[in-house]
Amino acid sequence: MAARPRIGDGPVAKTVVIGLVTLATLFMIIGPLAVIFYEALKLGLATYLTNLSTPDTRHAIWLTVATALVAVPINTAFGIAAAYAIAKFEFRGKGLLTALVELPFSISPIVAGVAYLFVYGGQGWFGPLLQDAGIKVMFAYPAIVLASLFVTAPFVAREILPLMQAQGNHEEEAAISLGASGWRTLWSVTLPNIRWALLYGIVLTNARVMGEFGAVSVVSGSIRGVTNTLPLQIELLYQDYNAAGAFAAATVLAGIALLTILAKLVVEWIEPGCSRGEAG
Amino acid sequence: MSRTVLPGFRLALGCTLAYLGVIVLLPLTALVWQSAGLGWTQFVAVVTSPRALASFRITVLAALGATAFNAVFGLGLAWVLARYEFPGKRLLDALVDVPFALPTAVAGVALTALFAANGWYGQLLEPLGIKVAYAPLGIMAAMAFTSVPFVVRSVQPVLEDLSEETEEAAATLGAGPLRTFMSVVFPAIFPAFLAGCSLAFARSLGEFGAVIFIAGNQPFRTEIAALLVFIRLEEYDYQSAAAIAVVMLAAAFAMLLVVNAIQLWHLRYMREGD
Numbered sequence: 001m002a003a004r005p006r007i008g009d010g011p012v013a014k015t016v017v018i019g020l021v022t023l024a025t026l027f028m029i030i031g032p033l034a035v036i037f038y039e040a041l042k043l044g045l046a047t048y049l050t051n052l053s054t055p056d057t058r059h060a061i062w063l064t065v066a067t068a069l070v071a072v073p074i075n076t077a078f079g080i081a082a083a084y085a086i087a088k089f090e091f092r093g094k095g096l097l098t099a100l101v102e103l104p105f106s107i108s109p110i111v112a113g114v115a116y117l118f119v120y121g122g123q124g125w126f127g128p129l130l131q132d133a134g135i136k137v138m139f140a141y142p143a144i145v146l147a148s149l150f151v152t153a154p155f156v157a158r159e160i161l162p163l164m165q166a167q168g169n170h171e172e173e174a175a176i177s178l179g180a181s182g183w184r185t186l187w188s189v190t191l192p193n194i195r196w197a198l199l200y201g202i203v204l205t206n207a208r209v210m211g212e213f214g215a216v217s218v219v220s221g222s223i224r225g226v227t228n229t230l231p232l233q234i235e236l237l238y239q240d241y242n243a244a245g246a247f248a249a250a251t252v253l254a255g256i257a258l259l260t261i262l263a264k265l266v267v268e269w270i271e272p273g274c275s276r277g278e279a280g
Numbered sequence: 281m282s283r284t285v286l287p288g289f290r291l292a293l294g295c296t297l298a299y300l301g302v303i304v305l306l307p308l309t310a311l312v313w314q315s316a317g318l319g320w321t322q323f324v325a326v327v328t329s330p331r332a333l334a335s336f337r338i339t340v341l342a343a344l345g346a347t348a349f350n351a352v353f354g355l356g357l358a359w360v361l362a363r364y365e366f367p368g369k370r371l372l373d374a375l376v377d378v379p380f381a382l383p384t385a386v387a388g389v390a391l392t393a394l395f396a397a398n399g400w401y402g403q404l405l406e407p408l409g410i411k412v413a414y415a416p417l418g419i420m421a422a423m424a425f426t427s428v429p430f431v432v433r434s435v436q437p438v439l440e441d442l443s444e445e446t447e448e449a450a451a452t453l454g455a456g457p458l459r460t461f462m463s464v465v466f467p468a469i470f471p472a473f474l475a476g477c478s479l480a481f482a483r484s485l486g487e488f489g490a491v492i493f494i495a496g497n498q499p500f501r502t503e504i505a506a507l508l509v510f511i512r513l514e515e516y517d518y519q520s521a522a523a524i525a526v527v528m529l530a531a532a533f534a535m536l537l538v539v540n541a542i543q544l545w546h547l548r549y550m551r552e553g554d
Contacts, residue, residue, distance in 0.1 A: 006447050007457040007465065008363060018366055021356045027401070028353065028425060029375050032390035033382075035400065039393055078299050085292035089284060097293075099540070100300055106532045107308075108486025110506040114513065114525045115307035118314045123518050125310055149303050169284050182287035204381070211383025213489035214506065218513065231385040231489070238389055238493065247393075250386045257381035261374050 036254045040247035051248035056225045060233035061252065066141070067229060068209045071148040075205050079156025080198070084190070086157075087164035088172070098161075105154045112150045113218025116143060139221030144229060147215035152208045159201030160194045167193055196267045207260040211253050311529065315522035326523040334500045335508040336527070342416060342504070343484035346423035350480050353424075354431025355473065361432070362439035379428045384489025391422055392494045414496030419504060422490035427480035434476030438469045471546035475539055482535035486528060 008017065041048050051057070082101050086094060104112065118124045120137040130137055137143050171193065175185040191198065213231040220227040228236060230249055237246035315323060326332065361373050379387065394401045395412040405412060412418045442465065450460040466473075488506040495502040503511075505528055512521035 006363070006444060007451070007460045008359070010457075013457070014364055017356065018360055018364060021353075021360045022368075022372065024353050025357070025372060025375055028428065029378050031394055031400065032387060032425065033378060035393050036386065036390045078296065081292045081299075082296040085289065085296050088286055089289045089293075091289075091293070097296070099536070100304070101296070103304055103536075106482055106486075106536050108488065108506055108528050108532065110488045110509050111311070111486065111525045111528050111532070112307070114509060114521055115311035117513070117518070118310035118522065119307050123314070125313075146303070150307065153300075153303060169286060172286050173284065176285055176287070185286075186288070207381050207383075211386070213383060213385040218510065231383050234385050234389060235493075243389075243393070246389055250389055253383045253386050257378065257383070257386075260381045261377050264377060265370070265374055 064230040109214030113215040143219035156201035342419040358435035388493030418494035423484035430480040431476035
């Protein structure tokens with residue numbers, strides 16, 4: 001039992017600090033969330049639904065889902081492979097590899113988009129080659145997927161790596177010595193052990209793929225009704241002075257963000273401490 | 281270190297390296313290659329042109345302002361979440377993740393709506409002569425919003441692990457709360473705090489989606505570096521775009537080195553403390 005209260009535990013200090021922080025959170029975080037739904041719904045539910053079902057917005061939603069359907073499984077597989085190599089084995093250059101996996105996290109999405117332009121665009125390394133072969137990568141669906149892959153590459157690995165490192169190799173080694181194959185061990189030992197962290201990593205990757213704006217806006221060409229993903233559609237509607245339409249589209253992405261956070265809460269509740277520090 | 285009997289090392293490492301090579305390293309190399317095509321004199325001329333310099337200055341200053349705000353707000357949030365029990369704490373903790381999960385473009389339109397002259401906040405601020413939307417303050421607000429989680433999530437675990445005994449010792453020796461905080465608590469969380477601030481700053485330097493809606497995007501006044509890259513692309517001036525993007529890339533690498541150095545220092549600091 002502590003003889004003295006810890007600093008800041010006095011009733012006055014505690015109330016003042018909690019009050020100030022809550023007030024700041026109200027303005028900084030709840031305000032922006034609330035205004036999205038307010039602006040989208042202030043003209044009534046009917047207008048909201050009409051705004052959501054315009055052909056361009058529907059196409060943008062579809063394209064966003066189609067991008068996530070391809071990009072999320074690829075980056076999940078990558079995240080598992082990278083975390084498996086880093087967590088389960090000792091090798092030279094491990095620190096460097098970890099830094100490399102996290103690198104996209106530090107790079108501005110605009111820089112990523114420009115970089116892709118110089119690989120697959122008309123001015124890029126493979127641009128002329130692809131053009132001759134009749135394959136359209138830039139300003140088309142493949143480029144949107146590629147840019148999304150770059151931006152969200154680290155997320156699954158970041159979520160599962162700390163857990164895999166903490167768990168060590170014993171269970172896998174037991175399974176192998178009992179005669180299980182490598183794939184069998186991965187499927188019935190390694191992955192079940194990290195399932196909740198992995199699930200949250202996938203959900204987070206999905207949210208970031210669907211919400212990616214900077215990188216995709218460079219590589220997609222923002223062709224109305226063709227290569228406009230949902231975030232780009234929001235920008236387009238907003239610039240057309242169709243604020244209600246922009247906010248209607250924004251509610252879809254805000255809803256996905258809220259579901260993502262809900263998933264994190266559920267995962268933390270099931271397995272405390274397994275999804276910590278994704279921002280740092 | 282005993283060697284593990286686990287299979288699949290070559291396959292996992294091979295796939296990881298191949299993927300990183302194609303998805304991350306290839307484009308970054310192409311970017312640097314393209315900017316090298318300019319030649320050194322041209323490169324310097326592009327990145328030191330008055331408009332580019334102005335965009336760098338605006339980006340860095342706004343990122344510094346946003347980081348300063350989050351240094352205080354983030355530390356307060358981390359403190360409240362780590363030290364107190366109160367109703368709604370779980371909700372507050374979950375809200376910290378909102379800026380991280382909300383797409384930047386959505387954050388951008390939301391903040392613009394709030395701070396516009398007829399918005400919820402703008403109505404209150406504009407009569408006081410404080411203009412946020414379409415002004416440098418707006419850039420700061422957007423950067424501050426998107427980088428809130430970094431300071432909180434860096435400091436929070438360290439604050440939670442802080443032992444009670446050192447604080448008690450300081451109090452027993454007669455130190456007041458402020459003195460105890462400054463001489464015992466703050467030094468213990470300082471490396472994590474600094475790392476969190478650096479991450480927030482790095483993120484702010486590269487922020488695009490949230491900023492462009494609220495900034496107004498006037499050259500020399502509210503045009504950030506990332507937007508200038510975008511504008512040069514739209515003008516088909518690919519090499520200038522590459523040059524400015526390379527400067528941003530270099531800044532990102534420099535910040536990465538700073539963060540890693542702080543984290544190494546932090547680890548050593550923790551070990552000495554044990």
